[in-house]
Amino acid sequence: xxxxxxxxxxxxxxxxxxxKWLEKAIHFAVSNIWQRAHRIARSQLGDESQTLxxxxxxxxxxxDRLQLNSQASPEEVTQLLERLYLQEVRHRRKANNRIVLxxxxxxxxxxSTHHPxxxxxxxIDLDIILQxxxxxxxxxxxxxxxxxxxNEIAAVLGTTEASIxxxxxxxxxxxxxxxxxxxxxx
Amino acid sequence: MxxxxxxxxxxxxxxxxxxxxxxxxxDTLLFEKLQEHVLAHYPNPERKGCPDPAVLKSLIETPGEVxxxxxxxxxxxxxxxxxxxxMELRQQKKHEASE
Numbered sequence: 001x002x003x004x005x006x007x008x009x010x011x012x013x014x015x016x017x018x019x020k021w022l023e024k025a026i027h028f029a030v031s032n033i034w035q036r037a038h039r040i041a042r043s044q045l046g047d048e049s050q051t052l053x054x055x056x057x058x059x060x061x062x063x064d065r066l067q068l069n070s071q072a073s074p075e076e077v078t079q080l081l082e083r084l085y086l087q088e089v090r091h092r093r094k095a096n097n098r099i100v101l102x103x104x105x106x107x108x109x110x111x112s113t114h115h116p117x118x119x120x121x122x123x124i125d126l127d128i129i130l131q132x133x134x135x136x137x138x139x140x141x142x143x144x145x146x147x148x149x150x151n152e153i154a155a156v157l158g159t160t161e162a163s164i165x166x167x168x169x170x171x172x173x174x175x176x177x178x179x180x181x182x183x184x185x186x
Numbered sequence: 187m188x189x190x191x192x193x194x195x196x197x198x199x200x201x202x203x204x205x206x207x208x209x210x211x212x213d214t215l216l217f218e219k220l221q222e223h224v225l226a227h228y229p230n231p232e233r234k235g236c237p238d239p240a241v242l243k244s245l246i247e248t249p250g251e252v253x254x255x256x257x258x259x260x261x262x263x264x265x266x267x268x269x270x271x272x273m274e275l276r277q278q279k280k281h282e283a284s285e
Contacts, residue, residue, distance in 0.1 A: 126263055126264060130260055135254050138254060141263075142245070142257060144213065145220065145221070145263070153249075156249050172216060176216055179216070179223060
C-alpha cells in the first residue's frame with residue numbers, strides 16, 4: 001500500500017480564509033516530523049501501522065489549540081505537533097502495556113477463546129481499534145454490520161458512497177488486521 | 187491521488203477520486219468474520235447495556251430513524267446477544283422480502 005504524503009494527511013483541515021497561515025504551518029510541521037514520527041512509532045510501538053492515525057489526531061489537537069494563536073511560527077507549530085504526536089504515542093504505549101502485561105506467557109498456550117481473561121483482552125482490543133472514531137463513522141460501521149449496503153449507508157448519512165467508504169477505510173483495515181492476528185494466534 | 191491542503195476541495199470531492207481495491211463482497215466477508223468474532227468473544231447473557239430490541243429492528247428496517255445514542259454507541263460490536271438478534275431480524279427481513 002502506498003503511504004499518503006504529508007499533504008494528504010491534511011486534507012480534513014477546513015479553516016476560514018483568515019487562518020490560511022495555519023494550514024501552511026501544519027503542512028510544514030507534518031513534513032518536518034514525518035520521518036521521525038515513523039521511527040518513533042516503530043521503536044515505541046513495534047510497528048508503523050498507527051503512525052498516520054496518530055499524526056491525524058495530533059493535527060486535530062494542534063489545530064484546535066492554534067486557532068486561538070495567530071502568532072505561532074512554523075517552527076513553534078512543528079514543536080507543538082511533535083509534542084502532541086508523542087503524547088498520542090505514550091497513550092497508546094500505555095494501552096498496549098495494559099494488554100501485554102496481563103497474565104504470564106506460559107498461560108498463553110492453555111488460553112481458550114472463552115477464557116474470562118481472553119474475553120477481557122478481546123474487549124480491550126476492539127475498544128482500542130474503535131477509539132477516537134467520529135460518530136458518523138461509528139454509525140456507518142454499525143449499519144454495515146447490520147448488512148446495509150454502502151449506497152444505503154451514504155443515503156442515511158447524507159453523503160456519497162465514496163466519501164463514507166473512505167472515512168471508514170482505516171477502521172476497517174484495523175479490524176481486518178486484528179481478525180487476521182487472532183486467526184494466526186498473535 | 188492528489189489532494190490540496192485547503193482551498194475549496196472538501197472531503198467528498200477528495201473521496202470521489204479515491205479507488206477502493208476491496209469491493210463490497212470483501213467488506214461483507216470482513217463483517218461476517220467480525221460477527222463470528224463477536225459471537226465467540228462477547229457473551230452477554232444478562233444483556234447488560236443492550237439497546238431495546240425495537241431499536242435493533244429499526245436499524246434493519248428504517249436505519250435513518252435510529253441514533254447512535256439509542257444503540258448505546260458501539261455496544262453491538264461487543265455483544266453476542268445483540269449480534270444474534272440482528273442476524274435473526276435480517277433473516278426475517280429477507281424472508282418477508284422473498285414472500
